[in-house]
Amino acid sequence: MAIRRLHSEPRYSEIVIHNGTVHLGGQLADDLSGDIRQQTRETLANIDRLLAxxxxxxxxxxxxxIYLRDIATDFAAMNEVWDAWVAPGASPARATVEARLYAPEVRVEMMVIAALP
Incomplete structure (x- = not known):
């Protein structure tokens, strides 16, 4: 089965589709100056867009x-936004970890695996 790569750069692809599964590269907010709620909302909007x-x-x-820069500070607020976004009855398997992200202003990054219809 073929592998489709969309929005590819030398280091990564934003979307990889293979065998009925969609893998999204790490997604971030567009505006990294916002707080965790704003960055989470934008990250989830980018995930919605790429999945579509x-x-x-x-x-x-x-x-x-989910990778958080500061899990002690941001976990609860990120979850508030996540809980409002996740489809009722469709909660995915999930892990949340604290990680040093590529730039200090990045508060959250998410990687997603989804099934095609």
Missing amino acids: EAGTDKTRILSTT
Whole structure:
């Protein structure tokens, strides 16, 4: 089965589709000056957009890995936004970890794996 790569650069692809599964590269907010709630909302909007481009949506997310710059400070607020966004009855498997992200202003990054319809 063929592998499709969308929005590819030398180091990564934003979307990789293979064998009925969509893998999104790490997604960030567009505006990194905002607080965790704003960055989480923008990150989730980018995930929605890329999943739609790949032909699926958030109801088909299988797993999500969330990286937080400061889990002690940002976990609760990120979860408030996440809980409002996640489709009822379609909660994916999920892990949340604290990580040093590529720039100090990045508060959250998410990787998603979803199924195609």
